[in-house]
Amino acid sequence: MAMTCKACTHPRRLELDSLLATNFASNRRIASRYSLTEAAIRRHKSLHLSARLAKAAKAREIVDxxxxxxxxxxxxxxxxxxxxxxxxxxxxxxxxxxxxxxxxxxxxxxxxxxxxxxxxxxxxxxxxxxxxxxxxxxxxxxxxxxxxxxxxxxxxxxxx
Ligand SMILES: [Zn+2]
Known part of the structure; x- marks a missing residue:
């Protein structure tokens, strides 16, 4: 069943991705910060983040x-x-x-x-x-x- 990823569609997605990518905060903390569930964060991290990162790194969108x-x-x-x-x-x-x-x-x-x-x-x-x-x-x-x-x-x- 197709499900919209709440992390992908989050208005502060770039910020969220950069936090996930740099591993400075736990999934739990990021989830609560962006009003998402931990499951949504985990799912986004494993299914969508790396593809996004590759794209973003090219565009230099991710700030370390x-x-x-x-x-x-x-x-x-x-x-x-x-x-x-x-x-x-x-x-x-x-x-x-x-x-x-x-x-x-x-x-x-x-x-x-x-x-x-x-x-x-x-x-x-x-x-x-x-x-x-x-x-x-x-x-x-x-x-x-x-x-x-x-x-x-x-x-x-x-x-x-
Ligand atoms: Zn996602």
Whole structure:
């Protein structure tokens, strides 16, 4: 009996396939994330995924999540370097831009790691790394009252 594959027809199919292909998450976790049954995921994985992957690899549609994370980390380090330079040069505008970038990167990294880790989502706000980073950001901005308040406000909004 012909049956429509709910994974194949899923609106976030590409994302789903890339998670399945990189084996970063269990079938159970992927199933719950995309509101599918584990059986549907298993079936899709064994019957449809490899054909799709071959096609997608050609079209470069599949993003390797690990590679994205690596690139993100590099960009992150660069942003911190820019921040350090701007601090030394006393360039508050560049500093704030670097901080904003770092903030976005942290957010993205948190989300990405949440996708990659099996079984649990990361609460970015509670993660010790984030706490340390936030502290460092606010500390660095301490001499700049307005800037610190603006960043603090943005951080609160981002984490609510
Ligand atoms: Zn399928």
């Amino acid at each position: 999540a690990g590679t994205v994370l690596d690139r993100l980390k590099l960009a992150h380090e660069e942003a911190w370097e820019i921040l350090a330079e701007a601090r030394q040069a006393g360039d508050i505008e560049i500093r704030l831009k670097a901080l904003a970038r770092i903030e976005r990167q942290l957010e993205l990294e948190g989300r990405l790691i949440g996708e990659l880790r099996d079984g649990q989502t990361i609460n970015l706000v509670l993660s010790p790394d984030w706490q340390r980073t936030r502290l460092a950001i606010l500390e660095a901005l301490a001499p700049y009252d307005d800037a610190r308040r603006a960043v603090q406000k943005a951080l609160r909004q981002a984490s609510s």
